[in-house]
Amino acid sequence: MYFMLFDISLFSQHADRLFCNGIGPHVLDPGDVFGVTHPGYPGPYTNNVDCYIQITASNDGSIRLTLVDFFLENRYDNLIIYRGNQLSIAHLTGQVYPNYIESSDILLHFKTDVSDTRRGFFFQAEWITELCK
């Protein structure tokens, strides 16, 4: 598994971030479930990707991201997950991943280098009742 420290102040430099879906943040309402994937899924991802996926929960809920599939080029292609746009929860690469992640506001930063791609990622996002404040 590959870890690196990430300067959270870097995030403020990405105020004009490019959303992976080309649209903007996803808002999850009660009962909503949808798939969160790299651009181009179910095909492999491409080189030189640098984009964000933001998911927020309405009605004081939270989001649970459950992993379905994950395979990135180890070390060179990365998925960094933030809670509330600030705190880095996880830095994922290769084939190592958490079973699930929960937060009321999740930001994923997907970045790939200039060569070699893999299968990519697929999470299921669902609205859940916030368990604790």
Ligand SMILES: [Ca+2]
């Ligand atoms: Ca790569």
